[in-house]
Amino acid sequence: MATDLAKVAKERKIKYFLISYVDLFGVLRAKLAPAEAIAGMQRDGAGFAGFATWLDMTPAHPDLFARPDPESLIQLPWKPEVGWLASDLWMDGKEVVDSPRAQLKRQIAAAAAKGMRMKSGVECEFFLLTPDGKTLSDPADTQEKPCYDQMALMRRFDVITDICNSMLALGWKPYQNDHEDANGQFEMNWEYDDALLTADRHVFFKYMVRQLAEKHGFRATFMPKPFANLTGNGCHAHVSVWDKTGKKNLFGDAKGELGLSRMAYQFLAGVIHSADALCSFFNPTVNSYKRINAPRTVSGATWAPNTITYSGNNRTHMVRIPDAGRFELRLMDGAANPYLMQAGVLAAGLDGVANRRDPGPRLDINMYTEGHKVKGAKKLPLNLLDALRLTDKSKVLRERFGDSFIDSYVRFKNEEWNQFNRHLSDWERQTTLDC
Numbered sequence: 091m092a093t094d095l096a097k098v099a100k101e102r103k104i105k106y107f108l109i110s111y112v113d114l115f116g117v118l119r120a121k122l123a124p125a126e127a128i129a130g131m132q133r134d135g136a137g138f139a140g141f142a143t144w145l146d147m148t149p150a151h152p153d154l155f156a157r158p159d160p161e162s163l164i165q166l167p168w169k170p171e172v173g174w175l176a177s178d179l180w181m182d183g184k185e186v187v188d189s190p191r192a193q194l195k196r197q198i199a200a201a202a203a204k205g206m207r208m209k210s211g212v213e214c215e216f217f218l219l220t221p222d223g224k225t226l227s228d229p230a231d232t233q234e235k236p237c238y239d240q241m242a243l244m245r246r247f248d249v250i251t252d253i254c255n256s257m258l259a260l261g262w263k264p265y266q267n268d269h270e271d272a273n274g275q276f277e278m279n280w281e282y283d284d285a286l287l288t289a290d291r292h293v294f295f296k297y298m299v300r301q302l303a304e305k306h307g308f309r310a311t312f313m314p315k316p317f318a319n320l321t322g323n324g325c326h327a328h329v330s331v332w333d334k335t336g337k338k339n340l341f342g343d344a345k346g347e348l349g350l351s352r353m354a355y356q357f358l359a360g361v362i363h364s365a366d367a368l369c370s371f372f373n374p375t376v377n378s379y380k381r382i383n384a385p386r387t388v389s390g391a392t393w394a395p396n397t398i399t400y401s402g403n404n405r406t407h408m409v410r411i412p413d414a415g416r417f418e419l420r421l422m423d424g425a426a427n428p429y430l431m432q433a434g435v436l437a438a439g440l441d442g443v444a445n446r447r448d449p450g451p452r453l454d455i456n457m458y459t460e461g462h463k464v465k466g467a468k469k470l471p472l473n474l475l476d477a478l479r480l481t482d483k484s485k486v487l488r489e490r491f492g493d494s495f496i497d498s499y500v501r502f503k504n505e506e507w508n509q510f511n512r513h514l515s516d517w518e519r520q521t522t523l524d525c
Contacts, residue, residue: 092132092160092161093160093161093163094129094132094160095107095128095129095131095132095158095160095163095173095175096125096128096129096132098160098163098173099125099128099173100125102165102170102173103170103171104125104165104170104171104172104173105124105125105171105172106122106123106124106125106171106172106173107122107123107124107125107128107131107158107172107173107174107175108120108121108122108172108173108174108175109121109122109123109131109135109136109156109158109175109177110156110174110175110176110177110293111138111156111176111177111178111179111189111191112190112191112293112427112428112429113143113144113145113189113190114144114145114146114189114190114427114498114499114502115144115374115427115502116190116374116425116426116427116428116430117143117144118293118296118297119138119143119156121136121137121138121156123136131158132157132158132160134155134157135155135156135157135158135177135180136155136156136158136177137153137154137155138153138154138155138156139151139153139154140154140179140181140186144502145179145186145188145189146188146494146498146501146502151181152181152182153181154179154180154181154186155179155180155181156177156178156179156180157177157178157179157180158175158176158177159175159176159177159178159290160175162174162175162176162290163175164260164294165260166298167255167256167259167260168252168256168301168302168305174294174297176191176290176293176294177191178191178192178195179191179192187492187495188492188494188495188498190427190429190430190433191286191289191429193429193430193433193491193495194285194286194289194429194430194432194433194436195286196433196491197432197433197436197437197440197490198285198286198436200436200437200440200490201331201436201440202334204440204443205333205334206331206332206333206334206340206440206443207284207331207332207333207334207336208284208285208329208330208331208332208432208435208436208439209282209283209284209285209288209329209330209331209332209336210282210283210285210288210327210328210329210330210432210435211279211280211281211282211283211288211327211328212288212292212325212326212327212328212428212431213277213279213324213325213326213327213328214277214278214292214295214296214299214312214325214424215270215275215276215277215312215323215324215325215424216275216276216277216299216310216311216312216323216424217272217274217275217276217310217311217313217316217317217323218246218249218274218276218303218308218309218310219274219308219309219310219311219316220308220309221304221307221308221309222309223309223311226273226274227246227274227308227309228242228245228246228273228274230242230245231245231273231274232273233273234388234389235271235389235390236269236271236272236273236275236389237268237269237270237271237389238268238269239269240269242269242273243267243268243269243276246276248306249302249303249305249306249308250267250276250278251267252302252305252306253267253278253298253299253302254267254278256298256302257278257280257295262280262281262291263280263281264278264279264280264281265279265280265281266278266279267279270321271321271387271389271391271393272317272320272321272322272387272389273320274320275320275321275323278295278299280295282328282330284336285432285436286432288428288432289428289429289431289432290428292428292431293428293429296312296428299312311323311424312325312424312425313375313377313424313425314373314375314377314378314380314381314423314424314425315377315378315380315381315384318380319387319388320387320388320389321387321389321391321392321393321394322380322381322384322392322394322423322424323381323423323424324381324393324394324420324422324423324424325422325423325424325426325431326418326419326420326422327418327419327422327431327432327435328416328417328418329357329416329417329418329419329435329439330342330354330415330416330417331353331354331357331439339415339416340353340354341353341354341357341415341416341417342354342414342415343414344414348402348411348414348452349411349413349414349415350411350414350415350417353443354415354417355448355449356442356443356445356446356447356448357439357440357442357443358400358409358417358439358442358449359442359447359448359449359450360438360439360440360441360442360443360445360447360486361409361419361435361438361439361442362398362400362408362409362442362447362449362450363438363441363442363447363486364434364437364438364441364484364486364487365398365408365421365438365468365470366398366468366470366471366477366480367480367481367483367484367486367487368421368434368435368438368481368487369382369421369470369471369477369480369481370474370477370478370480370481370499370500370503371426371427371430371431371433371434371481372421372422372423372426372431372434373421373422373423373425373426373474373477374425374426374427374430374474374503375425375474375506376473376474376506376507376510377425378423378425378474379471379472379473379474379477381394381423382394382395382396382421382423382470383396383470383472386458391406391458392458393405393420394420394423395407395408395420395421395457395470396461396469396470397457397461397464397467397468397469397470398467398468398469398470399453399457399464399467400417400449400452400453401452401453401454401457402452402454404454404456404457405420406455406456406457406458406461407420407453407457408420408421408470411452419435421470433491434487437486437487437490437491438486438490440490441486441489441490453467474503474506474507474510475504475507478500478503478504478507481496481499481500482496482500484496
């Protein structure tokens with residue numbers, strides 16, 4: 091039996107529910123429903139006009155219904171009379187399979203059919219800015235190498251602990267918070283779990299950080315590269331695959347190289363094989379490519395990849411293997427759609443296992459200083475347009491996500507690229523006015 095949300099509302103004294111979904115662009119949409127109406131919403135869903143959000147629909151389409159997943163319920167720690175719910179989208183009695191959460195569930199089902207269950211954790215980086223978004227919230231945060239700066243961390247103690255206390259209350263098992271490599275930048279970590287649960291929490295985490303930052307008079311941004319001279323916002327993913335019970339790590343092998351099994355390397359090879367095509371999912375904005383193709387920042391390193399390589403415990407590569415039984419994918423940035431991020435990793439990994447792909451030898455060099463010596467390694471795309479062209483041509487992604495989803499995503503993102511190109515920048519005027 092599914093959880094009875096009406097009953098839960100009475101038990102937990104929830105007065106309102108945010109019935110939410112994420113569109114193709116990763117924007118969180120919601121309706122606020124009183125608890126008295128939640129039984130009907132749980133049965134039928136909350137109604138939306140799909141065309142009004144970033145979904146491939148027209149004004150002529152029927153109503154879109156967001157049916158809340160009761161297992162995703164999160165009671166807002168700072169506003170406990172409100173419960174948040176992730177939802178699945180339905181139209182005309184059928185699930186909207188080209189919605190991001192449905193695509194992740196599609197990949198999870200494909201993995202389950204092979205007796206596999208992906209678990210993941212995410213490292214979400216963000217900046218705390220002034221409310222107008224133009225400058226850092228802390229004018230004293232000026233160190234050239236500010237990473238782990240205790241003073242800067244403690245000057246934002248109130249907001250960081252407000253967020254961490256919320257995660258503790260929710261049972262997420264957060265375990266560390268730090269000042270990151272850029273001035274004004276922070277990262278907060280919680281325990282890994284099944285891919286869908288991690289994606290739902292990732293969606294909620296971004297909302298929670300923004301909400302609590304506003305409460306403290308700041309503005310939080312996950313924008314990939316808000317400042318040209320500072321390290322950008324990454325969103326690294328730690329990935330492992332388990333058996334269907336979730337008790338045996340199939341990536342682990344004490345006799346394997348760096349403690350990884352043969353299957354783990356096949357999965358990793360699948361990610362490497364499709365990494366360039368996945369860039370439009372993992373790095374979905376024009377601004378994203380100012381992070382992964384950035385010059386050295388004031389701290390001395392961008393901490394972002396620009397080449398498709400893997401290594402051991404070496405942060406200069408796109409993928410590192412920090413421990414036995416898992417790997418870290420460092421490609422994603424803060425703008426990544428949480429559902430497409432997990433779905434992309436799982437889809438590519440499943441392709442790698444199905445085709446017994448080989449990742450090739452690992453590289454143990456410093457890619458930031460010796461990367462030019464590497465022969466044959468693929469470079470990541472230089473801009474969103476190049477990334478979209480690779481997504482469009484990918485046989486793996488079309489097979490795993492379906493033509494209609496890839497076509498919709500690429501078309502929408504091409505429109506965004508065209509909109510960017512219609513913008514005239516000050517740099518263009520300064521460099522070409524007198525040409």
